Amino acid sequence: MSLRTVPLSYIARNLWERRVTTLLTAGGMALVVYVFATVLMMSEGIRATLVATGQPDNVMVLRKGAGAEINSGITREQTAVLTSLPQIATDGQGRQLLSREPVVLNTLPKRASGQPSNVTVRGTSEVGMLLRPQVRIVQGRMFRPGTSEIVTGTAVARGFAGAGLGETMRFAGRDWRVVGVFDASRSAFDSEVWGDSEQMMQAFRRAAYSSVAFKLADAEGFDAVKAQIEGDPRLTLEAKREVKFYAEQSEALATFIRLLGLALSIIFSIGAVVGAMITMFASVASRVGEIGTLRALGFRRSAVLSAFLGEALLLALVGGIMGLVAASLMQAVNISTVNFQTFSELAFQFRLTPSIAAQSLGFALLMGLVGGFIPAWRAARMKIVDCLRAA
Amino acid sequence: MFVFRLLLKNAFRHRLRTLLTMVGLVVAISAFGLLRTIVDAWYAGVDATSSTRLITRSAISLTFPLPLNYAERIKSVEGVSGISWANWFGGVYVTERNFFAQFAVDPVSYLALYPEFKLDEADKQAFLRDRQGAVVGRKLAAKFGWKVGDSIALRGTIYPGTWRFTIRGIYQGADAKTDEQQMFIHWQRLADGIRARVAAGSSPIKADYVGVYVVRIHNPDDAPLVSQRIDALFKNSLAETLTETEKAFQLGFVSMSEAILLAVQAVSFIIILIIMAVMANTMTMTARERLAEYATLKALGFPPAFVVKLLFGESLMIALIGGGLGIALTFPLADAFVKAAGTLFPIFKVSPLTVGLQVLAAAVVGLVSAAWPAWKMSRIDIVQGLRHVA
Numbered sequence: 001m002s003l004r005t006v007p008l009s010y011i012a013r014n015l016w017e018r019r020v021t022t023l024l025t026a027g028g029m030a031l032v033v034y035v036f037a038t039v040l041m042m043s044e045g046i047r048a049t050l051v052a053t054g055q056p057d058n059v060m061v062l063r064k065g066a067g068a069e070i071n072s073g074i075t076r077e078q079t080a081v082l083t084s085l086p087q088i089a090t091d092g093q094g095r096q097l098l099s100r101e102p103v104v105l106n107t108l109p110k111r112a113s114g115q116p117s118n119v120t121v122r123g124t125s126e127v128g129m130l131l132r133p134q135v136r137i138v139q140g141r142m143f144r145p146g147t148s149e150i151v152t153g154t155a156v157a158r159g160f161a162g163a164g165l166g167e168t169m170r171f172a173g174r175d176w177r178v179v180g181v182f183d184a185s186r187s188a189f190d191s192e193v194w195g196d197s198e199q200m201m202q203a204f205r206r207a208a209y210s211s212v213a214f215k216l217a218d219a220e221g222f223d224a225v226k227a228q229i230e231g232d233p234r235l236t237l238e239a240k241r242e243v244k245f246y247a248e249q250s251e252a253l254a255t256f257i258r259l260l261g262l263a264l265s266i267i268f269s270i271g272a273v274v275g276a277m278i279t280m281f282a283s284v285a286s287r288v289g290e291i292g293t294l295r296a297l298g299f300r301r302s303a304v305l306s307a308f309l310g311e312a313l314l315l316a317l318v319g320g321i322m323g324l325v326a327a328s329l330m331q332a333v334n335i336s337t338v339n340f341q342t343f344s345e346l347a348f349q350f351r352l353t354p355s356i357a358a359q360s361l362g363f364a365l366l367m368g369l370v371g372g373f374i375p376a377w378r379a380a381r382m383k384i385v386d387c388l389r390a391a
Numbered sequence: 392m393f394v395f396r397l398l399l400k401n402a403f404r405h406r407l408r409t410l411l412t413m414v415g416l417v418v419a420i421s422a423f424g425l426l427r428t429i430v431d432a433w434y435a436g437v438d439a440t441s442s443t444r445l446i447t448r449s450a451i452s453l454t455f456p457l458p459l460n461y462a463e464r465i466k467s468v469e470g471v472s473g474i475s476w477a478n479w480f481g482g483v484y485v486t487e488r489n490f491f492a493q494f495a496v497d498p499v500s501y502l503a504l505y506p507e508f509k510l511d512e513a514d515k516q517a518f519l520r521d522r523q524g525a526v527v528g529r530k531l532a533a534k535f536g537w538k539v540g541d542s543i544a545l546r547g548t549i550y551p552g553t554w555r556f557t558i559r560g561i562y563q564g565a566d567a568k569t570d571e572q573q574m575f576i577h578w579q580r581l582a583d584g585i586r587a588r589v590a591a592g593s594s595p596i597k598a599d600y601v602g603v604y605v606v607r608i609h610n611p612d613d614a615p616l617v618s619q620r621i622d623a624l625f626k627n628s629l630a631e632t633l634t635e636t637e638k639a640f641q642l643g644f645v646s647m648s649e650a651i652l653l654a655v656q657a658v659s660f661i662i663i664l665i666i667m668a669v670m671a672n673t674m675t676m677t678a679r680e681r682l683a684e685y686a687t688l689k690a691l692g693f694p695p696a697f698v699v700k701l702l703f704g705e706s707l708m709i710a711l712i713g714g715g716l717g718i719a720l721t722f723p724l725a726d727a728f729v730k731a732a733g734t735l736f737p738i739f740k741v742s743p744l745t746v747g748l749q750v751l752a753a754a755v756v757g758l759v760s761a762a763w764p765a766w767k768m769s770r771i772d773i774v775q776g777l778r779h780v781a
Contacts, residue, residue: 024672028669031661032665035661065546065547065548104455105452106452107451116646257651264422264662270414271662274411274415274418278411281407282408335650337650338647345647
């Protein structure tokens, strides 16, 4: 009879036998996994929000080198040149699917704290709505062109004073009536206020639009359009696919959070690994006699090694699952912060993806492996005689 | 004294376990200190403000400029003793990673309002004479290896094109709170550059506009009153203003990243919880192993309180030694961090409050960890405890 492996029930029972210790050690690991998973979820949430904002066949045109809409400026003459591009799609009525949009930042007080923060106010039109099929009016109605009516994104309506349906916001020397609230399917538009393009130009005394967005008749035609826009000497503009433009907007903040979080998780994991090591050393020390008996029964060194390693991994798995469950609860939380790339408020949710869950559990198991290896190794190296004598 | 030696001997009886616990404590306490210092660094701009300075900006938001002619009108407001203005330039030096603040300022009035930027008189004159000139902070110059006379190019994001500047002076901060990573250029240079572009018909930005006005007031107590007077002056005009103290203005920036700050703060407490779990585990094991000893002590006539004291004392000792090492490690760690972070944090110092909190955290970890085992050990039955030995 070859006794290669110690049964799992023996391993699990050891952990159960020392419940307080198991719980404390797994608890420490759970906290590390919680931080690790939460940070990845936050970074993913920001990325997903901004990526969902762009449409694959839409093109954004901005002033060359501007990077963000608020830095950009496109004169009316330049816009006129753009409208002559043949690749722009039209709707059923022959209308060009092109929107000229002034985008401004407006410092407005938050509903809960009264603290001011920057809200993106976008001037758009009915065509602007058509360009973004993910945006739907969920309360009230669309603003009427040529009036001081506005519609607000769900995150703005919830978070900022006077932004709810039927309320009034005051900015740029006017009172703007909120006639509708739109849901943008968890994209960045949820953090925006939309009104009539020309009204916004007048109210903010802007001579130039910030960006021009249009839909391509043929999604494959992007490279040709880009070459044409960037090659035209009258236009000092650059064209980007909308998806790419918004993905770039998320890069700095998402990367910053991910790096900060990973650095923290690694530092924190040292604490948890130490905890696992202490527990496993004690587990080995209190079972010297048992180890001797197992060996005497014919279990190999490798069986002892894998038994203790298995115990450490099981311990880590318990911690990992606890942490992941706690982190998954964060999905219910809505948070918003200023994206320092656009300088404006961005609302997003924590997003748990299968890949993040796998990474978190993998991270937990790695902690268990690192913490459990030396004690397990030591257990496996013990001489049968010494073990039995100690018992 | 005897008890103290007993504690020390006890603490290191299981050397490996105690050392591992201490390693955990060192990591946790230093990480806690570092995180708190990062949060402090965020608020550094707020600490460096002066109560005699107000900031006037557009009521819409900071990205909207104000007309240059407001300067004269603000100057005549009662209680105002000086005025200057600045535009955020937002240029990129080589790559986006080299972020630092650049302001286009009116040099004479601006330097008068900010005496904390100490500049050599000769350098100052050279800067005033040269419209292409720039003044940079000491740390910024050190970071990029700039010397007086060097020419540097910035790529404009707000103001298109490449802009060249000659460094005419390097300023020193008056104290540790002063940001030494800023760059100042001539506002007039910027305005001329824009005007040239407007004439060429390629710029939608208007010249002769100002980002913010910096207003000096006679008496800090008048700040609310003067702010109201200034804003009332431009009420219902084409560009309404919002005036606040420099401190409130800087706090506005900080509060924008409040969610991140709160997260960092929350996380700094989580690391303390993690180490608390580890330490509590250590103490629980220790107590369990010494069951028979404690029973013996009790049998000898020591009161239950003595056992409790022994456990608390040992736990506190380990926590404080680990904590002390952690605090000592925080300082080199902070130095290394600020080197790695580059220009992101102009002011980065471990504050006495942070050190105090680290000590407190270590003590709390020590006390909490011993609480449960101590309670359990004080209640052990002598007979049962002695039986444990066999």
